[in-house]
Structure formats: structure tokens, C-alpha cells
Amino acid sequence: MLKVDFFGQQDQAQQKTRWLILYFIIALFVIIGFINLTFFLVGKFISLHHYQLSQWLQSPASHWVIGITLMVILGGTIRRLYQLREGGEALAIMIGATPIEPDTYREEERRLMNVVEEMAIAAGIPVPALYVLQMEHGINSFVAGYHASDVTLVVTRGALEQLDRRELQGVIGHEFSHILQGDMRLNLHLIGILAGILAIGQMGFYLLTGGTYQYEDRLNRNLRDLNIFPFALPFSILLISLGYIGLFCGRVIKSAISRQREFLADAAAVQYTRDPACLVGALLKIKGHRIGSKLYNYRAEEVSHLCFGSAFNLSRLLATHPTLDERITRIDRAYPYRLKYGKLGEQTASQQTAPLSEEYLSFQSTPTVRPPTTKTTVVASIGNPTPEHLAYATKIYQQIPKNILTLVHQQTGAKIITYALLFQGKVADKQAREIVLNTAESTEITQQVIALRQQLDTLGNQVRVPLLDLALPALKKLPYVERTTYLTIINDLIKADGKVSLFEYVLETILRHHLDTHTMRTSTVSYKNLAEALPDISLILSLLAHVGSGQSAYTIALKTLTTQPLPFASIVACKPEKLNGAINRLKYLTPQLKKSVIDACVTCVLADKQVETAELEVLRAVVESLDCPMPPLIG
Structure with missing residues (x-):
């Protein structure tokens, strides 16, 4: 069975970032070298100078060319x-994608929402x-x-309309693997x-156009309508031609x-869904589709390495993706046979049950026996959700009533649900919490919270x-x-009875981690080794x-x-602010x-070989x- 080490993948992603910097430096030398050589040859040809190459490289003109080239490239990257800087949503807006509204009436968009939420x-991610x-x-x-806790998923209209639910699940499983393997941060840096x-x-x-042409316009405007400046024509054509050197270097880096x-x-993705046919079906639809996976967006070149399928046709040397057949x-493994003999429509045993290559999973027709919950299996599950986790999540999702699913997708509704979660089991303190909520929100919202609390019970x-995971996108x-006011209300509701329960701490910790970017994303401490972090770890344990x-x-x-x-801290010493400070510092390990x-x-939670809901929730808050990303513990 394929096991991906989440923590090892994170290390590899950091190492690849260092390689990316090296590739960038090499590309800089290549581009600067070609541009410098081009200006030397052009100047020689039109008799602007009489330098030899060695003299040119030491001349002020050559230094100016190098300096300006560096400024343009570094300026473009920094910009x-x-x-x-805001992550995936900034990229989605940049390429012209539109958000899916929570109350969308389109069946294909609702299908996507259901698949993604499950x-x-x-x-174990928002x-x-x-x-x-x-x-x-x-x-x-x-x-x-x-971060895995702040992800944007972009799909094409073609994917929504052409893929059925199983095939869509295979594609989304592929994208989730990129989330869990730490590829996203690297890919955004690569775009820069x-x-x-x-x-x-x-x-x-x-x-060439005297500033009237924008890169974004190249597919949206007729080039004949552009104002061409003849005096800039030779120099601009030279720069456009040299730009293809950068284009070539960029494609080589993306391929690598x-x-x-x-x-x-x-x-x-196959392991996640235990259904090879769903991913094969999606790839076959791309292969048989008139457009395939091609993108016509003006930023297709920049985002091609992020995509599920190849955004445009390139040679094998420069391709960002393996071929569909590969x-x-x-x-x-039976696919080449069916391709050769024209039997692509037939469902073979391998397509139904198992990918036969050794680096893939070996699936059995009999149900998989779930391994016992141990420290090893729990830690190994981080970043490695299984079909059992997906089945469990589907079951939980189907238990949630429709009125709650409707609320959780709305901004006000998501707030109402989190308020109601804080009202759960607090009958004695109901009046104090009602006073807090009525002061901050309307009486109508308070009544909705009370009614919803009874349903949540x-x-x-x-x-x-x-x-909470479902509510976070709307929040x-x-x-x-x-958002700041909302977090203040949450804090006031928790303090209304003068004490903090475990779930209240869990809820506030998760909400602040995802919503309060100022306090949860900054730290004055960065530990170099585990010994320095032991006091903070001791508090959490x-x-x-x-x-x-x-x-x-x-x-x-x-x-x-x-x-x-190390001393065992009393429950009084485990104050929320101290715990939050400890977690915030450990985040940078x-x-x-x-x-x-x-x-x-996990060793601490499983020490008595019994796991209670409260232990799971606190563990989830710490790990998240x-x-x-930590999948739910089943059973």
C-alpha cells in the first residue's frame, strides 16, 4: 500500500524551494548572458561601438544592460x-475565476461543493x-x-459539465493530494x-505600443487596434524576441x-477513493474531448504547472505533465492493450479493482480490514486520508440536516451555528449567554441560536x-x-459563565487559527531544536x-x-492564553x-487505550x- 509521509513531503517541498532558487539564479545568468551578447552583436553590426567581447563585458554599457535586466526580472518577481501575498484566492481573482456562491442553483456546482466538503x-482540513x-x-x-488550512480550488466550466460525480471525485482527490503533499506553496513561489x-x-x-498594451489584453483585443510606435519598433521587437529565452527557461524550470x-x-487520488476507474475515466474524457484540458486564459502560461491536465501542447522535454497515456x-496496465485493439469502452478487471504498477495501490475485492487505532496509525494518517475516512466523512455529512447545511454556507448562518455550538449543554448559563448575544447581535439571531442549539443536541x-470545518469558508x-467583532463575541460568550470548557477552548483555538491572522500568524520565537521547545510541549501534554x-x-x-x-502543569496553569502562545511558537518548528x-x-491521548470525544477535539485543535491536516479517528 502506498504510504506518503506527510512530514517528509513537507521537508522535500522546502528542499525543492531551495532548488527553485538555484534554477532561478541559473536562468538569470542565461537570460543576462543572451541579452548582453545580443546587445554586443547589434551594437557591433550598426557600428555603435568597436569593442571586442572581452572589452564589452567590462564596459559601462554592458554593466547598464546587466543592471537594467536584473531590475526588470527581479522587479517582475517581487511584484x-x-x-x-493573500494566497490562492488572490491567484483565482487574478486569472478571472468567479466564486461559487453557497446558495448556487446550478446542479453541477452543488455536486462539486458536496464532493469537496466530504x-x-x-x-481533516477546512x-x-x-x-x-x-x-x-x-x-x-x-x-x-x-497553507493546508487556507486553500482555493479552481475548476473549469468544462470539468463541471463533462465529468460525472465519480470522475469529479477522482480529480478532486488528485488536487487534495497536492494540498497534503506541500506542493501549493512551492507552486505559488514558482509563479512569482x-x-x-x-x-x-x-x-x-x-x-511597442507606448504603454497602451497590457499583457492581459493579448487575447481580448484585436492587435490591429493597438497603437504601434514605429520608433520603438526595432528595440521592442528585440525585447520580445529575447523574451522567448525567458519563456524557454521558465518552461524548463516548470518541467523539472x-x-x-x-x-x-x-x-x-486512487488510494483516497479506492476507485481507479474514476480517475481513469476523467483522463479518458480529457483525451477524447475536443479541447482536452487546454486553457485559453491569458495567464495559462503562468498557472500551467498547477493544473490537473496540461494547459497547452508542448514537447515532451518541456511538458509540465506526463502524457495522458502514461x-x-x-x-x-491493461490500458495499452485496449488502446491497441480498440477496446477502450470495455471495463476490465484492472480498471475496476487495481492499478497494477507497483508504486500504486493493490486493491482487493474484499473489504479492507481497518487497522487498530495506535500511535503509529494515527500519526501515519496525517496527510494520508483513506477510503475509510472518506466513507466516515460521507456518513457524517449525510447526517447533517439540510437547514443546517444551508446555514453553514452563509456568513450570518455560519456565525449562528458557532454561537449555537457554544450554547450546547449550557442550560444553567443560558441566561448569561443570551444577555451577551443580545447585546452584540439582534434578538432574532439569539432566538435562531437557541432553536438551533436544541437541534444540535x-x-x-x-x-x-x-x-466548524464547513463554516470556515463563509466566516x-x-x-x-x-471578523474581529465576531471573534470578540465568541470570546465574550465563552467567558459568560466565568470558566472555559474544553470544547470552548477547541472552538476558539480553531477559529482564531483561521480567522485572526495577526495573532495566530506571527511569533517572536522560532525554535531551532526540540530542546528549546520542551517547556511549551510540556504545557500542551x-x-x-x-x-x-x-x-x-x-x-x-x-x-x-x-x-x-519537566513539571506536570496543573489544570489551573493550562490557561488558554498560555496554551495559544505555546502552539503559536511550536508552529514554526x-x-x-x-x-x-x-x-x-498522540501517545498521551492513547496512554489508557481509550479515546474520548474531548481528547480527540483537543488533539485536533493542537494538530490543526x-x-x-489530521483525518478523524474512526471508532
Whole structure:
């Protein structure tokens, strides 16, 4: 069975970022060298100078060419990275995608929402923001973002209309694997670097038209309508021609970075859904589609390495993706036979049951026996959701009543649901909370919260965290001032009875992690090793031990990290502000050190071989705050 080490993948992604910087530096030397040589030859040809090449390289003119080229490339990179500072949603808006409204009436968009929400619950991450490229009729999609907790998923109109639910699930499973393997941050950085490399050619178009041409207009305007400036023609054509050197370098870098990742993402998608036919079906539809996966968007070049399928046709050397035949064959080894003998429509055993390549899963027709819940299986599940997790998430999702699903997709409704979660089980303190809520919100909202609380009581505790995951996309869309006010109300509701319950701490921790970017994304401490972080880890283990089986669990968990004795903190010392500060600092540990911390936390929870809902919720809040996606523990 294919097992992807989430923490190892995060390390690899950081290493690939270093390689990306090296590739960028090499591309800089190549582009500067070609431009410098071109200006030398042109100047020689029209008798602007009489330097030899060695003299030219030491001349002020050559230094000016190098300096200006560096300024253009670095300026283009910095500008694009600044534009993408908000992550995936900034990219979606930049390429002209439109958000899917929660109350959309389109059946295909609602189908996408259902598939994505089920998969998000199974993977243990908040539901991604959903966008559609309305004018793109090819079958394609991509995900973008800097963190697994803040993702944007973009699909084309063609993918929504051409794929059925199973095939769509295969494509979304592929995209979720990119989220869980740490590819997204690298891909956004790659867009910034490519923007700088492509800037030379874009500047040529700008000079050619005296500033009247915008790069975004190249497919939206008739070039005959542009104002061409004849005096700038020779120089601008030269820059446009040199821009193709940058285009070539950019495509080589993309091919080197992203090509092999597609095979791994396909494998993870098959493992996730345990249905090879769904991904094969999507790839076959791309192969048989009139447009395929081609994008006509003016930024197709910049985002091509993010996409599920190839955004345009390139030679194998420069392709960002393996060929469709290669990808299908890796999943279904019988595919070449059926392709050769014209039997693509037949459903073979391999398409139904197993991809036969060794790096893929080996599926059985009999149900898989779920392994026991142990420290090893829990830690291994991080970033590795299984079909059992997906089935569990689907079951939970189907238990949620339609009126709650409607509310959770609306900004006001999402707030009402989180308020109602805080009202659960607090009959004695109901009056104090009503006073707080009536002061901050309308009486009508308070009445809705009370009515909803009674409905949530009948659903049970297992839906509480999934409801938070479903509510986060709508809450993230709140304006900054309204979001700040909302978090203040949450804090006031928690303090209304003068004490903080475990679930109240969990709820506020998750909400602040995703909504309060100022307090949860900054830290004055960055630990270099685990020894420096032990006091903070000790505090978190103390809380988990108090929730679970006591000090003995704390002692067992601490031994997995160090032989150094650390005091067991009392429950009074485990104050929310101290815990939040500890988690905020631990967030900046390296991936492998985070793994050690989570390993100790799971050891503490499982010390008595029993797991309560409260323990799971606190563990989930800690792990999620460390930017690690943790699927639900089944059973």
C-alpha cells in the first residue's frame, strides 16, 4: 500500500524551494548572458561601438544592460509575489475565476461543493474556497494556497459539465493530494519567479505600443487596434524576441519541478477513493474531448504547472505533465492493450479493482480490514486520508440536516451555528449567554441560536468539528472589522459563565487559527531544536493528560521526547492564553520536529487505550494549529 509521509513531503517541498532558487539564479545568468551578447552583436553590426567581447563585458554599457535586466526580472518577481501575498484566492481573482456562491442553483456546482466538503472532512482540513473559470470549456482544475488550512480550488466550466460525480471525485482527490503533499506553496513561489523571467518579453510589448498594451489584453483585443510606435519598433521587437529565452527557461524550470509530482498525486487520488476507474475515466474524457484540458486564459502560461491536465501542447522535454497515456497506464496496465485493439469502452478487471504498477495501490475485492487505532496509525494518517475516512466523512455529512447545511454556507448562518455550538449543554448559563448575544447581535439571531442549539443536541458531538470545518469558508469572507467583532463575541460568550470548557477552548483555538491572522500568524520565537521547545510541549501534554488519563499519561508521552524531567502543569496553569502562545511558537518548528510533538501528543491521548470525544477535539485543535491536516479517528 502506498504510504506518503506527510512530514517528509513537507521537508522535500522546502528542499525543492531551495532548488527553485538555484534554477532561478541559473536562468538569470542565461537570460543576462543572451541579452548582453545580443546587445554586443547589434551594437557591433550598426557600428555603435568597436569593442571586442572581452572589452564589452567590462564596459559601462554592458554593466547598464546587466543592471537594467536584473531590475526588470527581479522587479517582475517581487511584484507578482506581492500580488499573491493573500494566497490562492488572490491567484483565482487574478486569472478571472468567479466564486461559487453557497446558495448556487446550478446542479453541477452543488455536486462539486458536496464532493469537496466530504473530502475536506475526511482529510481533516477546512473546506477550500471554490472558484470556477466560466469561459474555459476544457477539463482542468488546480489548487493554490500557502497553507493546508487556507486553500482555493479552481475548476473549469468544462470539468463541471463533462465529468460525472465519480470522475469529479477522482480529480478532486488528485488536487487534495497536492494540498497534503506541500506542493501549493512551492507552486505559488514558482509563479512569482516565472513572472520575473517573462517580464522582458512583456516589456517589449509595452514599449511597442507606448504603454497602451497590457499583457492581459493579448487575447481580448484585436492587435490591429493597438497603437504601434514605429520608433520603438526595432528595440521592442528585440525585447520580445529575447523574451522567448525567458519563456524557454521558465518552461524548463516548470518541467523539472512539477512533472513527477503528477504521478504521485494520481496514486494518492486512487488510494483516497479506492476507485481507479474514476480517475481513469476523467483522463479518458480529457483525451477524447475536443479541447482536452487546454486553457485559453491569458495567464495559462503562468498557472500551467498547477493544473490537473496540461494547459497547452508542448514537447515532451518541456511538458509540465506526463502524457495522458502514461498517466492512465500507471493506473491501469491493461490500458495499452485496449488502446491497441480498440477496446477502450470495455471495463476490465484492472480498471475496476487495481492499478497494477507497483508504486500504486493493490486493491482487493474484499473489504479492507481497518487497522487498530495506535500511535503509529494515527500519526501515519496525517496527510494520508483513506477510503475509510472518506466513507466516515460521507456518513457524517449525510447526517447533517439540510437547514443546517444551508446555514453553514452563509456568513450570518455560519456565525449562528458557532454561537449555537457554544450554547450546547449550557442550560444553567443560558441566561448569561443570551444577555451577551443580545447585546452584540439582534434578538432574532439569539432566538435562531437557541432553536438551533436544541437541534444540535440531537446530532451528537461527532458533528461539532466537521461543522466548524464547513463554516470556515463563509466566516473567512467576513470583512476584517466584522471578523474581529465576531471573534470578540465568541470570546465574550465563552467567558459568560466565568470558566472555559474544553470544547470552548477547541472552538476558539480553531477559529482564531483561521480567522485572526495577526495573532495566530506571527511569533517572536522560532525554535531551532526540540530542546528549546520542551517547556511549551510540556504545557500542551499536561492539558491532554488532564483531559485523558492523568499524570501517568503525561510521563509516558514526555519520555518519547526527552529523559529530562519537566513539571506536570496543573489544570489551573493550562490557561488558554498560555496554551495559544505555546502552539503559536511550536508552529514554526521544522516538519520533522512537528512530527515528534504530534507523536508525543498522540501517545498521551492513547496512554489508557481509550479515546474520548474531548481528547480527540483537543488533539485536533493542537494538530490543526500546527498546520498539519489530521483525518478523524474512526471508532
